[in-house]
Amino acid sequence: MKIYITRCVVQLLVFLLLIYGAYLGLRFSNFMPLWRCPHQNSYSEGCYLLPFHRTQYGHSIYPQENRGMPFPGYLILQRGEAYFRFFLFLIIAVAVVNKVWCGWFCPFGTLQDFVHYIKRKFKFREISFSRKAKYIIQPFKYIFLLLFFSAFMLLILGGPVTEPLFCKICPAKAFLLPLEGNLLNFSIQFPHDTAASVISCIIAGFVLAAIFLKRRFFCFVCPIKALMRLLNVRLFWRLRKDPDKCNSCSRCAQVCPMEIQEVSLEGRAKDILNKDCIFCLRCIDECPRKGVIKPQVFKRQA
Amino acid sequence: MRYYLTYKSLLISLLYILIVFPKPCAYSIADNYLWLELDSSFLNNTAIANQEIYIYFGHFPDEKKDMRDLYNLNAFYTIGKKDNHGSEIFYPLEIKKKETGSKIIIDPKIFNWFKLIVTAEEKKGGREYNYCAMLSAFISGNTGQSFREMGESNPQGNFTEAFDVTIYRERIKDDFSVHRKRLFPVRMKIKFNGAAFSDRLITIIDRSGDSQQLRTARNGEFVYVPKDNLNKKQAPQNKMDADLVMMEHGLDNKIYLGSQAIYFTNEVTKKRNFSLPLGLIIFISSFTISFFLLYRSSKL
Numbered sequence: 001m002k003i004y005i006t007r008c009v010v011q012l013l014v015f016l017l018l019i020y021g022a023y024l025g026l027r028f029s030n031f032m033p034l035w036r037c038p039h040q041n042s043y044s045e046g047c048y049l050l051p052f053h054r055t056q057y058g059h060s061i062y063p064q065e066n067r068g069m070p071f072p073g074y075l076i077l078q079r080g081e082a083y084f085r086f087f088l089f090l091i092i093a094v095a096v097v098n099k100v101w102c103g104w105f106c107p108f109g110t111l112q113d114f115v116h117y118i119k120r121k122f123k124f125r126e127i128s129f130s131r132k133a134k135y136i137i138q139p140f141k142y143i144f145l146l147l148f149f150s151a152f153m154l155l156i157l158g159g160p161v162t163e164p165l166f167c168k169i170c171p172a173k174a175f176l177l178p179l180e181g182n183l184l185n186f187s188i189q190f191p192h193d194t195a196a197s198v199i200s201c202i203i204a205g206f207v208l209a210a211i212f213l214k215r216r217f218f219c220f221v222c223p224i225k226a227l228m229r230l231l232n233v234r235l236f237w238r239l240r241k242d243p244d245k246c247n248s249c250s251r252c253a254q255v256c257p258m259e260i261q262e263v264s265l266e267g268r269a270k271d272i273l274n275k276d277c278i279f280c281l282r283c284i285d286e287c288p289r290k291g292v293i294k295p296q297v298f299k300r301q302a
Numbered sequence: 303m304r305y306y307l308t309y310k311s312l313l314i315s316l317l318y319i320l321i322v323f324p325k326p327c328a329y330s331i332a333d334n335y336l337w338l339e340l341d342s343s344f345l346n347n348t349a350i351a352n353q354e355i356y357i358y359f360g361h362f363p364d365e366k367k368d369m370r371d372l373y374n375l376n377a378f379y380t381i382g383k384k385d386n387h388g389s390e391i392f393y394p395l396e397i398k399k400k401e402t403g404s405k406i407i408i409d410p411k412i413f414n415w416f417k418l419i420v421t422a423e424e425k426k427g428g429r430e431y432n433y434c435a436m437l438s439a440f441i442s443g444n445t446g447q448s449f450r451e452m453g454e455s456n457p458q459g460n461f462t463e464a465f466d467v468t469i470y471r472e473r474i475k476d477d478f479s480v481h482r483k484r485l486f487p488v489r490m491k492i493k494f495n496g497a498a499f500s501d502r503l504i505t506i507i508d509r510s511g512d513s514q515q516l517r518t519a520r521n522g523e524f525v526y527v528p529k530d531n532l533n534k535k536q537a538p539q540n541k542m543d544a545d546l547v548m549m550e551h552g553l554d555n556k557i558y559l560g561s562q563a564i565y566f567t568n569e570v571t572k573k574r575n576f577s578l579p580l581g582l583i584i585f586i587s588s589f590t591i592s593f594f595l596l597y598r599s600s601k602l
Contacts, residue, residue: 133599186585187576201581205588213596 168196174204252283465560498522
């Protein structure tokens with residue numbers, strides 16, 4: 001229970017810091033994916049994707065060098081630093097923070113946990129995925145990873161328009177604006193942007209259904225998780241199990257938000273950190289016996 | 303002869319002049335003043351500021367005079383960062399001198415609203431003139447020269463006595479754009495030396511040189527509805543033009559002249575048709591289908 005409370009406090013603090021930190025002058029969303037949108041009335045910082053938005057004229061202090069710059073030159077010279085900053089964040093998130101980002105820091109994961117907590121209070125029953133269902137859902141994260149990088153391309157290739165192409169179908173906007181009482185994103189726009197507004201409504205409906213049905217649904221299809229899998233980086237974090245102490249009660253598997261069954265089935269002493277694990281450490285917290293599962297940092301016992 | 307020189311006749315003459323020549327009597331600001339204009343690429347592009355901003359002296363929009371007699375010409379900008387006491391942090395900017403205009407290059411390495419203030423002084427006819435030009439715009443400065451916080455600076459000169467204009471950012475109904483549009487009201491609040499600039503006449507000059515006067519409320523607020531751009535048919539929709547809000551205040555032997563440039567797009571919001579019921583039907587349908595499919599998939 002101690003880990004659970006600590007994690008809740010950390011999640012809440014990180015959520016407040018990352019999402020509302022701009023009010024304190026901390027502008028994180030210039031380089032990491034956060035829920036901030038210039039369309040919000042309470043907007044206080046930029047969306048992390050906006051620096052990728054292509055405009056006809058660049059933003060160098062030497063405008064004469066920018067005008068009419070061809071595509072590759074534009075990418076390297078004008079947006080090089082924005083790319084570097086963002087991908088540096090991705091490398092740190094994937095390689096160093098790794099799964100701890102998902103379970104402890106990710107604001108969208110925290111939001112899903114909060115929704116889960118409210119649903120539990122109202123005794124709303126969630127679905128659980130069968131192995132086959134999981135098998136079908138898993139590849140979607142790679143599709144989302146492709147879309148994630150396509151978002152940059154949509155912004156880069158979007159051309160000099162007032163509103164970037166990606167903004168028109170951005171799923172974050174669908175939820176940030178209604179939180180302020182603005183239902184405009186749920187309108188179909190005629191005669192321009194009709195297709196984009198329809199797609200936006202469809203995405204919003206899907207996201208809402210998924211959040212309501214399953215805790216941490218989006219962790220199953222998260223593009224960052226796909227990136228972690230592809231790079232297969234697990235430099236610092238380990239989860240060791242001592243099968244001699246385990247009484248096979250399967251409590252760990254029952255409480256796992258990612259429904260990882262292997263954690264209870266594993267009979268040999270080894271690293272049991274699953275590919276889907278978000279390092280929430282619920283399995284350790286709920287285990288009736290002490291010292292069965294232990295987290296390791298830098299291969300040393302934490 | 304005596305009849306014509308009474309106070310009554312003088313008053314009638316004055317009223318006659320005011321009625322016949324309302325514009326020159328009521329609207330003009332005789333003295334020169336400073337104002338700020340964004341780089342022309344801003345005006346023809348996406349309403350995202352390039353780094354070049356120009357300072358002009360004279361009469362908006364076209365009468366640009368030599369500004370070599372001005373002294374203490376300083377520029378500062380803020381991007382909303384606040385210090386421990388809750389007051390905005392200003393950063394000084396270098397001004398590149400020109401004969402009839404000065405250029406400022408700004409690159410704050412962020413994507414945000416920024417507020418720029420330029421102050422200058424001039425002594426003329428035994429009076430001290432304090433000029434203050436303001437501009438707030440959206441800037442994207444992510445590459446190029448790195449952002450050097452050149453030391454937090456308290457703006458010098460008479461900056462503390464200068465005008466402070468707050469332009470409220472009220473969203474236009476049924477519109478996504480973050481940029482202000484013509485024909486839609488803008489609410490503003492003016493302070494002078496920290497106190498509300500109450501019950502004072504404000505002059506607003508548009509790009510064609512036409513001006514109108516508005517009176518501020520007790521709390522210094524007023525609402526301005528920018529006129530439609532007459533050249534809209536020729537100009538692209540996202541072209542932006544500035545209107546200039548002018549304010550004047552006399553204090554002892556000093557005259558304070560402030561200007562705030564506000565940019566408006568030509569984008570026509572009214573032509574766009576929004577259907578909320580249709581959108582909600584699609585959203586609810588998508589929610590229901592997704593809910594059903596996901597529920598079914600869990601049973602596989």
